[in-house]
Amino acid sequence: MLTGFYGDADIPFLLGADFGVAVVLAGAAENPIPGIVDYVGKDVLVSQGISGVSGTDIIVTVQTSKLPASLPNRTAVTVDGKAMRIRDSQQQGDGALTHLICELIK
Amino acid sequence: MSSVRSRIIDAAISQLNTNTPAGVPAADDTRLESYTPGELPSILVFENREQGETEKEGRWAYFVKKALTLRVEIRIAETDVLKSRAAMDPIYCWCVQQIAAPYQGPTAPFGGLAEDCYESQLEWQYAAEDQAYTLLQIDFRVEYSTIKNDPTRTQ
Numbered sequence: 001m002l003t004g005f006y007g008d009a010d011i012p013f014l015l016g017a018d019f020g021v022a023v024v025l026a027g028a029a030e031n032p033i034p035g036i037v038d039y040v041g042k043d044v045l046v047s048q049g050i051s052g053v054s055g056t057d058i059i060v061t062v063q064t065s066k067l068p069a070s071l072p073n074r075t076a077v078t079v080d081g082k083a084m085r086i087r088d089s090q091q092q093g094d095g096a097l098t099h100l101i102c103e104l105i106k
Numbered sequence: 107m108s109s110v111r112s113r114i115i116d117a118a119i120s121q122l123n124t125n126t127p128a129g130v131p132a133a134d135d136t137r138l139e140s141y142t143p144g145e146l147p148s149i150l151v152f153e154n155r156e157q158g159e160t161e162k163e164g165r166w167a168y169f170v171k172k173a174l175t176l177r178v179e180i181r182i183a184e185t186d187v188l189k190s191r192a193a194m195d196p197i198y199c200w201c202v203q204q205i206a207a208p209y210q211g212p213t214a215p216f217g218g219l220a221e222d223c224y225e226s227q228l229e230w231q232y233a234a235e236d237q238a239y240t241l242l243q244i245d246f247r248v249e250y251s252t253i254k255n256d257p258t259r260t261q
Contacts, residue, residue, distance in 0.1 A: 044233035055235030
C-alpha cells in the first residue's frame, strides 16, 4: 500500500476545510486566501512574580505561495472579518506554510 | 500597632486612591494575578526592598535608619506604542504627585512617618502581543527611622 503525501496543491483544502477563515491582505493580488487562526494566551510584563498582563498571541497560518513577494510588517489584514495588522511573518518547516503574527486594530 | 513600613505603604495607596482624577485607575496593593486587557490601565503598589543602617551617635545606637524601595507599576494597553507614552504620562504624574514628599509634617503624604521620599529609578518594559503593552516601574526611595528593636515606633 502506497502512502500518500500532501503537496502544496493540497494546502488550500487543508486550510480551508472546517477551521479555515478568510484572510484578506491589503494590496495583495489574490484575496481572500484561506487561513487558520489561533489565539494563544500568554502572560507578559510580569515582574518579580507580581501581576502582569494576560496577552494573546494571534497566529494566522497561511500558504506561503499565496502571499505577495513583498509583505512588510504593519501590513493591514482582515482575518475572519476582524481588522488586524501584521507584526511579523515567519515561515514554518519546509516553508510551505507561513505564520502571520497579528495584532488587533482598535 | 503595625510597622511603620506597613503604614507608609497603606498611606501611599490611600493617597493614590483619594480624589483620583478621571482616567487614572485605582491603585491595587500587591496584586499577584495578571490584568486582562479590559482592566488596563492599572496601578500596582508593593514593597520591593529595604535597607537599614544603624544611627550611632555614641557607644549605643537607639535608632535604625531605613531606606525602603516602594515600587509603583503602571501598565497600559495601546495598539500604537507611541500612544502609550501619552496615555502613561498623566498616570505617572499623578503617582509622583501623590507619593513623593518634599517635606515632613502632618500634611505630608505619609503623615510624618517618613523623612524623605523621591523617585530613585524608573524602568520601562514593552510587550507586543494582540496589542502593545507597556509597563513603567517607578521606584520611590522612602527614608524613615524606627527604634532599633521596635519597627512600629519612629521615636
